[in-house]
Amino acid sequence: MAYLRRVTTALVLTLHLVFSFSNAHNITKILAKDPSFSTFNHYLSATHLADEINRRQTITVLAVDNAAMSSILSKGYSLYTIRNILSLHVLVDYFGTKKLHQITDGSTSTASMFQSTGSATGTSGYVNITDIKGGKVAFGVRDDDNQLTARYISSIFEKPYNISVLHISQVLTSPEAEAPTASPSDLILTSILEKQGCKSFSDILKSTGADKTFQETVDGGLTVFCPSDTAVGKFMPKFKALSPANKTALVLYHGMPVYQSLQMLRSGNGAVSTLATEGDNKFDFTVQNDGEDVTLETDVVTAKVMGTLKDQEPLIVYKIDQVLLPREIYKAVKKTAQAPKSSKHKPKNLVADGPGADAPSDDDEVADDKNGAVSSMISRMSITVTMVIVFGVWLM
Ligand SMILES: *[C@@H]1O[C@H](CO)[C@@H](O)[C@H](O)[C@H]1NC(C)=O
Numbered sequence: 001m002a003y004l005r006r007v008t009t010a011l012v013l014t015l016h017l018v019f020s021f022s023n024a025h026n027i028t029k030i031l032a033k034d035p036s037f038s039t040f041n042h043y044l045s046a047t048h049l050a051d052e053i054n055r056r057q058t059i060t061v062l063a064v065d066n067a068a069m070s071s072i073l074s075k076g077y078s079l080y081t082i083r084n085i086l087s088l089h090v091l092v093d094y095f096g097t098k099k100l101h102q103i104t105d106g107s108t109s110t111a112s113m114f115q116s117t118g119s120a121t122g123t124s125g126y127v128n129i130t131d132i133k134g135g136k137v138a139f140g141v142r143d144d145d146n147q148l149t150a151r152y153i154s155s156i157f158e159k160p161y162n163i164s165v166l167h168i169s170q171v172l173t174s175p176e177a178e179a180p181t182a183s184p185s186d187l188i189l190t191s192i193l194e195k196q197g198c199k200s201f202s203d204i205l206k207s208t209g210a211d212k213t214f215q216e217t218v219d220g221g222l223t224v225f226c227p228s229d230t231a232v233g234k235f236m237p238k239f240k241a242l243s244p245a246n247k248t249a250l251v252l253y254h255g256m257p258v259y260q261s262l263q264m265l266r267s268g269n270g271a272v273s274t275l276a277t278e279g280d281n282k283f284d285f286t287v288q289n290d291g292e293d294v295t296l297e298t299d300v301v302t303a304k305v306m307g308t309l310k311d312q313e314p315l316i317v318y319k320i321d322q323v324l325l326p327r328e329i330y331k332a333v334k335k336t337a338q339a340p341k342s343s344k345h346k347p348k349n350l351v352a353d354g355p356g357a358d359a360p361s362d363d364d365e366v367a368d369d370k371n372g373a374v375s376s377m378i379s380r381m382s383i384t385v386t387m388v389i390v391f392g393v394w395l396m
Pocket residue numbers: 026027028029032054
């Protein structure tokens with residue numbers, strides 16, 4: 001019996017590993033096989049682009065070798081600028097060698113990650129791929145006068161329709177990708193919030209003096225959850241009734257002293273600390289993923305992440321549909337009823353009790369991340385885990 005159980009455990013573990021990882025690619029590992037791409041590979045990791053690549057289901061990476069990388073490294077760019085340039089090398093579509101040589105009408109224009117991350121304006125994040133004489137293929141950036149500056153050299157790795165890694169001759173760049181970016185201390189949080197439609201939240205940051213704490217945290221990494229103006233407006237009467245200390249704590253509760261991209265938020269369900277966390281006063285909340293939605297649960301209220309307002313490492317600002325009410329201030333009775341699942345188009349009423357229940361949802365346009373790849377991967381993984389558990393029970 002003990003033997004059977006051990007076999008079962010081993011099987012379950014193996015199945016779990018096979019199922020959960022067979023679906024993901026690892027660009028770092030793919031490129032590590034050839035040391036001539038070590039510089040490019042290093043910067044993909046350093047700029048966190050590797051994580052972005054790994055979470056996509058359909059992607060093409062245009063890799064340049066160490067010699068070609070020196071053309072941008074010699075310019076002394078900040079890591080953020082290098083990220084912009086390298087994100088031009090990540091195409092959000094699949095181009096294997098075969099497809100490259102069979103482009104309809106010999107030329108196409110395809111979106112790169114520079115386009116999809118919102119840093120590019122107009123079509124400046126598009127890459128032009130053109131079949132040229134003698135069966136060769138050339139690449140160029142749309143805004144760089146449409147000059148086809150790089151050539152296809154060889155295929156490094158292909159997994160059809162998921163990931164293709166191609167060796168190209170030169171770094172693709174453009175004046176926009178190379179434009180100097182703000183250094184972290186130039187990122188003035190309150191003015192960013194005001195520009196991005198978060199005036200009300202910015203006002204309460206200033207009125208409590210918490211803006212200073214937020215600002216001091218930016219350099220080391222800061223994630224801000226900004227409740228919409230409507231949500232703050234509705235909450236104002238309750239906010240005014242709080243003591244000054246409670247007001248400050250509630251505002252600080254909307255910041256996390258780390259940079260957490262949407263992908264990072266999505267990949268880790270669990271409790272997170274905030275700027276209000278201090279000793280015994282936990283002031284934490286739980287990040288939950290439900291399909292494409294990311295929600296923040298405080299036990300008093302459940303807020304939904306509605307989009308990303310600003311993502312400029314080390315600072316990221318999300319918009320949320322409710323003011324986060326800490327249980328340390330509102331001492332809520334723990335929810336018994338689970339919030340309804342699959343609330344994709346109904347951000348309202350995620351929590352029916354609690355003082356925040358009447359906070360409105362608003363449908364302001366925000367630059368939401370339309371890539372559901374991770375969420376669907378996560379749901380597939382949970383199905384897998386369930387299957388494995390069922391299988392394990394059956395074996396016992
Ligand atoms: C990808 O591969 C690298 C090198 O083999 C490894 O260090 C890293 O942990 C892997 N990442 C993931 C997400 O599996």
